Structures are given as structure tokens and as C-alpha cells.
Amino acid sequence: MRKKSLKTLVFLVFLSLAFYTVLFFYKKKSTATFSSKKSYGTDKAFIWAIKETVQVQQAKKPEALEASQEKIEIPAPAKQILERCPDTPPDLVGPLYVEFTVERTLDEVRKEMNFLKEGGRYKPPDCIAQQKVALIIPFRNRYDHLRHWLYYLHPILKRQQVDYTVYIINQDGEGVFNRAKLMNVGYAEAMKQYDYDCFVFSDIDLIPLDDRNLYRCFESPRHLAVAMDKFNFNMPYDTFFGGVSSLSRDQYLKINGFPNTYWGWGGEDDDIHERIKSRGMTISRPDLATGKYKMIRHQRDLHNEANPNNPFKLRLASLNMNADGINSLRYTVKAIVKDVLYTFITVDIEAPQS
């Protein structure tokens, strides 16, 4: 008995639903299709509406089908699906010949680097680079070195299949130089432009002598310049972290970036090493043969004297790192110039006068 009344109820509900559905369609379509047929009686119009609705639906069906078939038939615009670049770039040549006696103008270098895009950008055309790398170069008045660096590094980075941009971070004014703070600025400015996952920090006067020394990031923060000619192709001391290094974004943030308070020459690289150690990370390095570098000989720069206070600061490195770093960075960008060879950012870092 209950079952029967339930069935009846369900049937009635279904019926009324069907009725209102038809009524809905009628109201919607009638304005468009039957505006000229208002003279018809309500019943007739109602029947028409049902017929018309069915016809419309039938007419629509093949159309929709055709459309979906068309979609399949039309070939998608030639969109090549790129694969990830291999772990070992195929075009590396190994040991390189590097000399600084040839005079090169920036224009000559520009002509040779015809594979670059504005801002000193490149990415491999035939595979997806494993990492997006920002190269950060602290800079002031070293235009001679800049030419050599660009001439040698761009082709190496291209062979290494990096998706990269070269940032020259130029300290404005004549105040005391601050390498580590400029590197922080480089990180901050680069992050405004692109979603980098790796940062290589390099001195302007260091050229790698082997392109198997990869300018990218590793499981641990990486020290790349392990065998400079000026140190007899050896490490000057075991914890040396100077010259060229790379940190992933995560590694960099884990140590709150670099110290901003090392004015003048010396100490900042050891401070960075302390930061890394105190966060439980180790240092990754290439072997001494792969990690060879040639340094462009030069006089000590003006306004970059060895700072006698820096060695004392070092002992407080792990203590100061939480308050002194990317979270306390203050600077003002004066100009950003995009050359085909580099992005040149001139910045006021509030340097004390020497």
C-alpha cells in the first residue's frame, strides 16, 4: 500500500516537473518563434511550442556534433612540445682558452652575441631549461672587466642550456663599496622581473676555465670558484666561499639572504659561509680541475679598502643573520637600463662616505 502511494507520488512529481519544463521552454521560445502567431488559441500555441521545442532540439543536435567533429579535424597550430633539457648539456667543450690581452669593445661583443634577447636574456630554443637562473654581478667602474666577462660567459651559459638573465648591480656614488648588499639588491630586483629559482653570484673579474662548471643550483649551496689562478688553482682555505657561488631561492631565503653590513673589502663571503653552516646546510663544490678560474688582474678599487672591523663581525654571523639580511634590505633604484648584453641596475645602497 505504502509502496503504491509512493510510486504515485513520484509519478505526480515527475509529471508536474515535465509540465513546468515544457511551460518554461514555451515561455522562452514563444517570444521569438511565435510573435506573429499570437492569434492562435492558447492550447494550439502550447502544442506548437512543444513541437517547436522538439524540432529546435533536433535541429541543434547535428550542429553541435559537427562542431565537435570540426574541432578534431582542424589540426592545432603547430605547437612543438618541448622536453626538459638533459642533465648534462650536450654541447659542452670542457677546458677553455681565456685571455685578457685582446681589446674588445662592447659593440664587438654585442655583434657576436646575436642569440641574446634584450636585458641579457637567453633560454634554450629546443628544450625546457632545468632552472631559471639570475646571474648577479656586483659592480662599480669595472667596464674593462665587464667586456671580458660578457664575451666569455654568454657563450658558456648558452652551451649550458640555462634560462638566464645577467644583472649588473651598479653601486651609485662614491661611498664605501658593499658587495653582499649589492647581491641582495640583485636578488630582490631579479625576483621582480621573473620567477627565478636559482641565483648565481659572481665577481666581475672571474672567468671559468671549464664550461663543465655548471652555473646552476644544486642540493646544497654551491661554491664554484674553487681553483683560482691567483690562489695557484687551489682553495686558499677550507671554508672559502668567495668569487662565484650559487644558491637556490629556498637556500637563499633559509639564510635570510646575505649580510648588508659588510662595508669595504672582506669578510662577507665568510659570513655567508657561516650562515649556511648554522642552518645545517653543507657546501657543494666542483672538483679542482673543473672549478678552475682565471682572474683579471687589477689594482684594489678606490672606496673598497679592507675593513678591519669585518673579521670581528664574523664571530657574530649566526647571531646577526636573523636581523641582517634580505628582511632588512633598504635601497633605492636610480636607473634600470636593458642592453642586449645585460640588465644594468644602478642603485643607491645608503653607503657611508669613505
Ligand SMILES: [Mn+2]
Ligand atoms: Mn678581484
